[in-house]
Amino acid sequence: xxxxxxxxxxxxxxxxxxxxxxxxxxxxxxxxxxxxxxxxxxxxxxxxxxxxxxxxxxxxxxxxxxxxxxxxxxxxxxxxxxxxxxxxxxxxxxxxxxxxxxxxxxxxxxxxxxxxxxxxxxxxxxxxxxxxxxxxxxxxxxxxxxxxxxxxxxxxxxxxxxxxxxxxxxxxxxxxxxxxxxxxxxxxxxxxxxxxxxxxxxxxxxxxxxxxxxxxxxxxxxxxxxxxxxxxxxxxxxxxxxxxxxxxxxx
Amino acid sequence: xxxxxxxxxxxxxxxxxxxxxxxxxxxxxxxxxxxxxxxxxxxxxxxxxxxxxxxxxxxxxxxxxxxxxxxxxxxxxxxxxxxxxxxxxxxxxxxxxxxxxxxxxxxxxxxxxxxxxxxxxxxxxxxxxxxxxxxxxxxxxxxxxxxxxxxxxxxxxxxxxxxxxxxxxxxxxxxxxxxxxxxxxxxxxxxxxxxxxxxxxxxxxxxxxxxxxxxxxxxxxxxxxxxxxxxxxxxxxxxxxxxxxxxx
Numbered sequence: 057x058x059x060x061x062x063x064x065x066x067x068x069x070x071x072x073x074x075x076x077x078x079x080x081x082x083x084x085x086x087x088x089x090x091x092x093x094x095x096x097x098x099x100x101x102x103x104x105x106x107x108x109x110x111x112x113x114x115x116x117x118x119x120x121x122x123x124x125x126x127x128x129x130x131x132x133x134x135x136x137x138x139x140x141x142x143x144x145x146x147x148x149x150x151x152x153x154x155x156x157x158x159x160x161x162x163x164x165x166x167x168x169x170x171x172x173x174x175x176x177x178x179x180x181x182x183x184x185x186x187x188x189x190x191x192x193x194x195x196x197x198x199x200x201x202x203x204x205x206x207x208x209x210x211x212x213x214x215x216x217x218x219x220x221x222x223x224x225x226x227x228x229x230x231x232x233x234x235x236x237x238x239x240x241x242x243x244x245x246x247x248x249x250x251x252x253x254x255x256x257x258x259x260x261x262x263x264x265x266x267x268x269x270x271x272x273x274x275x276x277x278x279x280x281x282x283x284x285x286x287x288x289x290x291x292x293x294x295x296x297x298x299x300x301x302x303x304x305x306x307x
Numbered sequence: 308x309x310x311x312x313x314x315x316x317x318x319x320x321x322x323x324x325x326x327x328x329x330x331x332x333x334x335x336x337x338x339x340x341x342x343x344x345x346x347x348x349x350x351x352x353x354x355x356x357x358x359x360x361x362x363x364x365x366x367x368x369x370x371x372x373x374x375x376x377x378x379x380x381x382x383x384x385x386x387x388x389x390x391x392x393x394x395x396x397x398x399x400x401x402x403x404x405x406x407x408x409x410x411x412x413x414x415x416x417x418x419x420x421x422x423x424x425x426x427x428x429x430x431x432x433x434x435x436x437x438x439x440x441x442x443x444x445x446x447x448x449x450x451x452x453x454x455x456x457x458x459x460x461x462x463x464x465x466x467x468x469x470x471x472x473x474x475x476x477x478x479x480x481x482x483x484x485x486x487x488x489x490x491x492x493x494x495x496x497x498x499x500x501x502x503x504x505x506x507x508x509x510x511x512x513x514x515x516x517x518x519x520x521x522x523x524x525x526x527x528x529x530x531x532x533x534x535x536x537x538x539x540x541x542x543x544x545x546x547x548x549x550x551x552x553x554x555x
Contacts, residue, residue, distance in 0.1 A: 058396060059396040059399070062393065062396035062397045063396060063397070063399060063400035063401075064400075065397070066397045066398065066400065066401055067400060067401065070401065087419060087420055141314055144310070144311045144314035144315050144318075145314050145315065145317070145318035146318075147311075147315055148315045148318065148319050149318070149319075149322075151537070151540075152533060154491055154536075156529060156532065156533040156536070157494060157495050157498040157499070157510075157513075157529060157532045157533070157536075158495075159411070159495060159498070159499050159502070160498055160499075160502065160510070160513045160517075160525070160528070160529045160532065161525075161529060162517075163513075163514075163517030163518065163520070163525065164339075164517075164522060164525065167338075167339055167520060167522075168339060187488075232446075236439075236488065238407065239406060239407060239409065242407070242408075242409045243409035243410070243411055243412075243495075245409075246409040246411060246412045247409065247411045247412075247499060250411070250412070250414070250415075250503070251502070251503075258412060261412055261415055262415055264415075265415030265416070265418070265419065268419060270416065270419060273415060273416055273419075274416070276412075277408065277412055277413070277416070280408055280409065280412055281404050281405075281407060281408040283407075284404070284406075284407025284408050284409070285400075285403060285404050285407045287407070288403060288406070288407045289403075
């Protein structure tokens with residue numbers, strides 16, 4: 057509860073300072089806009105139907121790309137964590153995908169999939185599948201071997217091991233991967249839309265950027281931030297439930 | 308270890324072989340995929356070009372300045388937020404909001420604020436790098452075993468001892484993870500910022516060849532960036548190893 061109030065307090069402080077700075081002429085509202093103007097713009101765009109349409113397009117692309125990445129990423133990570141040979145075979149590709157600027161491949165995706173939602177979904181998937189797979193893998197490899205040995209000596213089979221020891225013990229790493237994946241999938245959606253789309257929140261940022269309308273840009277950005285926070289916080293709730301057996305430190 | 312290298316090499320070779328042969332057998336259209344041999348030819352051509360070194364140095368300086376700033380600000384901030392709960396409660400929603408917002412969506416605004424030159428790219432690198440460093444350093448501090456803190460305290464360690472001798476070394480894995488994650492985001496920030504609008508740099512070449520649909524050249528520049536990211540990650544790992552052994 058205390059965390060919630062302090063968090064709200066810091067948000068309120070930032071917004072107030074921003075508004076005040078713009079009104080008092082400390083910052084030029086042409087470049088920085090101001091919270092009241094952004095709120096008014098959001099209301100306007102919501103009434104005109106522009107905002108709901110952009111949100112639907114972007115969320116649909118996000119859900120398709122990220123959803124596929126969660127399943128395939130965890131599947132690959134578990135497989136690689138359990139089978140050495142597979143890990144070694146997957147490793148170079150995983151690290152290439154991790155370090156390669158995949159967004160730079162976007163022109164190729166447009167050639168492959170055409171303009172529209174499909175290349176955006178592809179880039180969102182590719183960006184988010186790597187951290188999920190890599191984190192699942194390192195979470196499994198980081199498990200205390202004593203836990204595995206103990207379970208085995210009490211007669212646990214491969215499926216018991218997986219569901220009762222390996223997955224629960226690697227929850228923090230997997231969740232960290234899922235969380236990174238959310239950020240990267242949203243990045244993929246927004247950047248994909250920035251470079252080649254006709255609708256969506258990212259498209260509207262680039263569009264209004266071309267018109268130098270900072271208020272409209274920041275309005276779309278605020279919506280993207282809210283979407284990101286909602287997804288991430290939802291994940292934290294899941295984590296708290298899945299990882300309730302672990303105790304934290306404290307000073 | 309040799310087994311690992313063998314399997315990894317084999318799997319990459321199989322991939323490259325399939326990529327080279329499939330267009331020759333007309334299984335896939337070469338206009339869509341290019342070929343390893345063509346990428347190689349394009350690479351040799353591009354490296355001989357005098358502009359290559361210039362692009363590389365522009366990109367590298369943008370990256371170096373932005374990422375150095377990100378580490379210098381991110382680690383202390385993360386430690387602070389990890390150790391003091393009140394500060395964490397105050398900052399966490401803001402940090403998470405920024406973390407959850409795709410930093411690349413800021414590009415159009417960064418360009419409006421800082422212009423189309425190098426500062427807006429440095430800012431993109433910084434914004435990409437700093438947030439994972441803060442978040443993971445914070446998480447690293449919170450994952451420190453409570454019994455170590457208690458042990459240090461029961462042997463008479465003060466707050467400062469606990470912080471410097473227990474929490475800082477023990478949260479190093481979090482710091483390193485954050486730096487590594489921040490690194491890949493920073494590299495991406497550099498390239499995409501250059502792709503979005505720029506006059507020089509690897510990203511601007513990628514955009515140029517991308518709009519000309521020259522996949523072979525485009526892939527070469529993507530490989531350059533990957534090599535860049537890989538080299539940076541490797542150096543970080545070496546550093547990490549050093550820090551660990553110095554610890555013992």
